Amino acid sequence: MTLPSQLTDAFAEEWQRLAKPGATLDGAGRVEVAVTARAAYAGAATPEEPVHQAASTISASPASIREAWVEGIASEIGYPTYVEVAGVVARLTAVDTVHRALGLELMALPQPEPGEPTGEVDPDLRKTSAWVPMKAASVVYALGIVPAEMRAQEIMSGPLYMTYEAMDDPAHPGVITRAQKELVASRTSAINECFY
Amino acid sequence: MLRESAAATSIPLDARAITDPSIDPLVPAGRSLLAFVDAALSGEDLSGTRANLAAELGWDGTVAAAAVIGNFEMMNRIADAIGMPVSPGGLARTEEWRALLGLDRFRH
Numbered sequence: 480m481t482l483p484s485q486l487t488d489a490f491a492e493e494w495q496r497l498a499k500p501g502a503t504l505d506g507a508g509r510v511e512v513a514v515t516a517r518a519a520y521a522g523a524a525t526p527e528e529p530v531h532q533a534a535s536t537i538s539a540s541p542a543s544i545r546e547a548w549v550e551g552i553a554s555e556i557g558y559p560t561y562v563e564v565a566g567v568v569a570r571l572t573a574v575d576t577v578h579r580a581l582g583l584e585l586m587a588l589p590q591p592e593p594g595e596p597t598g599e600v601d602p603d604l605r606k607t608s609a610w611v612p613m614k615a616a617s618v619v620y621a622l623g624i625v626p627a628e629m630r631a632q633e634i635m636s637g638p639l640y641m642t643y644e645a646m647d648d649p650a651h652p653g654v655i656t657r658a659q660k661e662l663v664a665s666r667t668s669a670i671n672e673c674f675y
Numbered sequence: 676m677l678r679e680s681a682a683a684t685s686i687p688l689d690a691r692a693i694t695d696p697s698i699d700p701l702v703p704a705g706r707s708l709l710a711f712v713d714a715a716l717s718g719e720d721l722s723g724t725r726a727n728l729a730a731e732l733g734w735d736g737t738v739a740a741a742a743v744i745g746n747f748e749m750m751n752r753i754a755d756a757i758g759m760p761v762s763p764g765g766l767a768r769t770e771e772w773r774a775l776l777g778l779d780r781f782r783h
Contacts, residue, residue: 480734482738483735483738486738486742533756537752537755537756538752541751541752541755541756542755544755544756544758546758549756549757549758561756562757565752565753565756565757566753568752568756569748569749569750569752569753569756570749572745572748572749572752573745573746573748573749574745576715576741576744576745576748577738577741577742577744577745579715580711580715580721580725580740580741580744580745581725581737581738581741582721582722582725608760609757609758609759609760610757610758611757611758613757616759616760616761618750618753618754618759621753621754621757621759622753622757632749632753635746635749636746636749636750638742639742639743639745639746639749640742640743640746640747653739654735654736654738654739655732655736655739655740655743656702656703658688658702659702659703659704659705659708659740660739660743662688662692662693662700662702662705662708662709663708663709663711663712663740663743663744663747664743664746664747665690665693666693666708666709666712666713667712667716667743667744667747667748667751668747668751669693669694670712670713670716671716671747671748671751671755673751673754673755
């Protein structure tokens with residue numbers, strides 16, 4: 480049994496993003512975040528170092544996260560790094576979940592690529608109703624303080640679920656119906672105790 | 676979105692099945708889809724539930740369901756990590772469903 484090319488291509492592209500320098504972390508730092516996230520998912524203890532504490536918690540116990548904890552982590556590593564970690568861990572979880580659900584071996588993590596962080600962050604965003612600076616109260620903009628992470632989230636959503644444009648069509652066709660997709664989505668969020 | 680998609684495609688739906696496994700969601704292959712989600716997120720062996728789903732939807736349908744689970748594992752983590760707020764309008768629109776499914780016990 481194999482995955483369709485739209486997924487294998489998307490996962491390969493995500494692995495390239497993971498290995499390259501991000502906005503605040505270099506390639507090695509991003510891959511180390513992924514290692515920590517996988518270990519946490521497998522039951523490893525939460526590390527003390529803030530970046531890895533964030534990776535571990537977002538991976539293994541996201542519903543436990545509260546604003547005061549986010550503020551504490553961000554006071555040590557900054558909101559952009561916290562958001563970059565959230566993006567890396569969330570997309571890794573998506574890739575790993577598909578493989579586990581289908582009984583496939585997890586993809587080996589990539590070798591980090593050299594280079595310095597890009598520094599590409601949006602300096603104009605401020606905290607309002609969310610726990611991190613955001614452009615607007617929409618999950619589409621959740622990672623907006625780090626534009627590359629926001630773009631990566633959108634790129635991954637297309638082959639996994641549907642493009643942002645298609646979300647406006649409640650009858651959007653696919654291999655399974657839109658209603659079947661939403662049933663799966665709703666149950667997943669309910670198990671995760673996530674309001675979304 | 677489940678409510679809108681079911682209405683738009685004239686598919687019968689009992690949304691209570693999302694939080695009550697004893698209820699048939701009425702969506703085609705709905706029980707098998709819900710069982711697949713539960714098994715996939717339990718960390719336990721899911722070969723049996725995956726085979727049941729594949730018997731109804733084929734391998735391509737099973738892959739599509741797994742991909743949706745993956746997407747919402749991603750989106751839920753992002754929402755939880757950044758404290759995604761729900762707008763007052765969103766709360767108003769979902770009041771009936773939140774009550775039906777007991778969703779207000781989740782942070783929002």
